[in-house]
Amino acid sequence: MRKINTRSFVRATRSTPREVNRQILLNLVREHEPISRADLSRRMEIARGMVTSLVDELIEDGSLYEGATVDSPRGRRPQMLFVRTRGRLVISIDVRFSRTYVMLGDFSGTAIALETFETIEDPMALVAELKLRVRRLLATHGDAGTCEGLGLVVPGMVDSVTGRVLNAPHLGWRNVDIVDALSDAVGLPVFVENAPIACALALMWLGQRGGGELTDFVYVNVSDGVGTGVVVNGQVLRGMRNTAGEFGHVPLSADGPPCHCGGRGCLEAYSSDLATLVRYLGHEFSPLTARTLVQASGLTIADIIALAESGNERAIRAIEETAKYLGAGLANIINTLSPSQICIGGEISEAWGLIEPIMRGIIAARALTDIAAATPLVAEKAPSQARLRGATTLVAAPRFAAPKIA
């Protein structure tokens, strides 16, 4: 039951039913391809005649294509339908603290080309560099199809309406209108989003095909910080001012170590990669000294995981501690949002065998019901690709989203 917002509603027009049914049909093909018109008619409880008409329209605009006919026990053989992903190109950009990644891929998320360069902090200089690279990529691989847009993810808050980067502390950006600058530069539609939210979107749209619908879940990204993307009712949770989902800054202990945010004992101060490294090095976490300490040691989180896997006791203890606090943070998420699944991304998920049982144990102790305690925890398969897949989703997903009505 949803309340109609009388300040921003979309009324229905003569063509509304068609738009709605078109998108439903498109999504049914996406999740059940290959599928025939007759099958669609049964699933939608709609006349076959209408399916024909809708499919014609979708083939016309390049959303679907017709595959081969297929054997059937008897009667006329059905003609299978597929969502067209090949030839629909997307430029995906992942701007990170040290390096920026640019990928040319298609709607399915498969890569055609990938390049990387050192992140330029000044936004306009970065836009200029990106303009060159995007042009070159499209000139080189342009024959693979037509580029439908450009998706960019940043480590920071993004205004969901205008696309402005409100605050990205790691890049030193505040209130940067990168959308207009980029789209003017490359002449393509541009979408910008916060990285963990984009990862959550990727999971929702490119996630397990056919497998259980994922419309209420949380994506937790562990890197230098701890960020989350929350999906409720198939929609991203943004809150009033695009600052929702900061579970990384829920305090686990009032007298814990200080955190970047100014608080004490935040999840992030216990469980970020920086915190794990500092713990391994035998220090207390402090936002002022952490990065210099870690840089001086020359270690990365991957090294700690490797050490732990080769049996190094100190590394194992450091990661186990991280898992303990992460479990407490996840328990908070479970008790407050009750998601159907939590996905953990970031390099720490490479040590899944070590951290999963510990997190499970803490969650079991703190969850309010048995069902909640059994909330599935899933490790992101390819953490390095997650952000780029998210960027791809920013361009692709709107083509499949439900039309906004009422």
Added chain:
Amino acid sequence: MRKINTRSFVRATRSTPREVNRQILLNLVREHEPISRADLSRRMEIARGMVTSLVDELIEDGSLYEGATVDSPRGRRPQMLFVRTRGRLVISIDVRFSRTYVMLGDFSGTAIALETFETIEDPMALVAELKLRVRRLLATHGDAGTCEGLGLVVPGMVDSVTGRVLNAPHLGWRNVDIVDALSDAVGLPVFVENAPIACALALMWLGQRGGGELTDFVYVNVSDGVGTGVVVNGQVLRGMRNTAGEFGHVPLSADGPPCHCGGRGCLEAYSSDLATLVRYLGHEFSPLTARTLVQASGLTIADIIALAESGNERAIRAIEETAKYLGAGLANIINTLSPSQICIGGEISEAWGLIEPIMRGIIAARALTDIAAATPLVAEKAPSQARLRGATTLVAAPRFAAPKIA
């Protein structure tokens, strides 16, 4: 941007546009009454002819009524439209630990009759008692209109689809199907909901008329426990298994006092009325001893508030402590959900002048942005009526909700 759930979607039919526009129009009247057809036509950007047709339909089924014509600077005088609330009766029931309240009211939430009796723990015996009382109420006041349904709120988890009470620890109910039992008994549609969620719904639907739309907010109820109702995108947050929104059991300190839930240092163990009373009595909170301690003292939270207002230092200190922890809990809500407003209900809100500045201070220290720190905190005006208004909303709101499409 919302993803279409291909397992449970509603496709558009020939009459879908009308249903959508009907509900939009109805809600516009609800928020701007008195309003003329011509005004509606302008607000909806729709032809006046269609407004006439839609309004005719809504008057026919009793949703709207036509008031008097009104003066206008020149031209034909407009005829004002109103939502019909009088004569649309609702039975609202609030089942609490000690007493049960039964109210006969109308769609606007105004009471016609109110009675109360000692709560009967056995669900079926309670249903029998309610059947008698509902029949008597309707027989006595039946001439005031027709009863459109029965709303019931309970202190516990409710399955949103079936209406089963999954778990209400204060009543000792587990998996009780009170909906079918009650609707069979009284022959009216019955809606059951968790109390804080119902309060949140009341705030959303019966809240400030014309004033800013409230579609992302949190209702926090402080009584024997601390419960929350969370509204996101105009919809209640339920989570996977109807267990979402348990901010009362987010630990504020890992080594705090034990809580009913089995954890330690939960918000509820610090800030519930029981916790405040135990603190005033000079004890550490424990779920095993708290209720007996308080009952032995004969004190209620209202007494403590009265004492504090008359200057009693110990009472003031007890409430201030409660406010401190409540502030920490609200800061967690703000950082994770970023609501546009938080409403605090329960008797503690009577001590608003004492608790508000303390909560504000804690929130200011912990919120991640200045805007978040300024999140409005609002005290529920009439805490005693909130639950019954919530029960009324359960019956009334579905008549105004957005049709489910796609």
Added chain:
DNA sequence: CACTATTGTTACGCGAGCAAACAAATCCCT
């Protein structure tokens, strides 16, 4: 009293769902 402004109603065209008939393709049985 004609002119203008505004509200509310009525009439007709057209997009799109809906149902049913029709064409196409394949298997099965005689």
Added chain:
DNA sequence: AGGGATTTGTTTGCTCGCGTAACAATAGTG
């Protein structure tokens, strides 16, 4: 090999309801 059965996909008329425009009703103005 040929007719019937079965299933898929297309075409055709019908109806609901939006969209536009003309029309009637009501009131003020010069």
